[in-house]
Amino acid sequence: MPTAWAGGGAPAFYLVRLRPGADPEAVARRLTDVVPIPEYRVWPPGELSASTVRYWALESGAGTLFLASSAIALVITLMVVSQTLGAAVAGAMREYAALRAYGIGFRSVQRVVMKQGLYVCAAALALTAAASAAVLWFLHLRGVASEMPLPLAGAVGAGLALTVVVSNLFALRRLRRADPASLLR
Known part of the structure; x- marks a missing residue:
């Protein structure tokens, strides 16, 4: 007992x-x-x-602390991913400007940038799944009872996807402000 x-x-x-x-x-x-x-x-x-x-x-306060730290981590993740995608858009701005100068509409260029964001999202989800599986496997080897319920894994994945999509929308602001004529000089 x-x-x-x-x-x-x-x-x-x-x-x-x-x-x-x-x-x-x-x-x-x-x-x-x-x-x-x-x-x-x-x-x-x-x-x-x-x-x-x-x-x-x-x-106990642990739940509040966990939610607060999760919110801080989400904001930092959003900032980092947004800056990374923004830098990727800025780095390819001349190419996007060339596409616009050739007569390809802004919506089409926007779709290209959103597809890039979806590739980033897929890679992030794959890395997160692999890291989570590795942690759960390690805990299992150590005899620690742990589990990842499917609804929780789905919620984490949806949150990650939403973070990347919102970050991608921030990156699109740079593209919207870019003038094709000034970038081709």
Whole structure:
């Protein structure tokens, strides 16, 4: 019966394993009736897990810290990717200007730049998936219980794709401001 210890030396919780065939609800009722402490609760594994996640996400401050650090990382990522795509557009500005001077419409040139951004997005998603798989594999080798639920992986991928698309729109501003005649001199 493993225990977790609170700061005052008293156990914060006990984890117990029931014999096969035991009724968990009956055991929980019996334990609750025996212990007259109001803070004492008996939780099945699913409820304990949900309660722990809820505590760490909403009550401990760790969830707020995680969200704040994620927002900062997103802003920095957006800035870095935007600057990188902007530099790529600036580096090829003469070629884009030549396309415009040959009579190719701005929308067509815009599509070329957006396709470049989609290639960057695909590469970023592939690298992120490979890095995530490597981390999960490493944790598995070390015996650390970890998982990446598919909805979470999808949300991360969608966030990454959105970051690249927004960054690409920032890069398009440079292209819009460029005058083809001045760039061909």
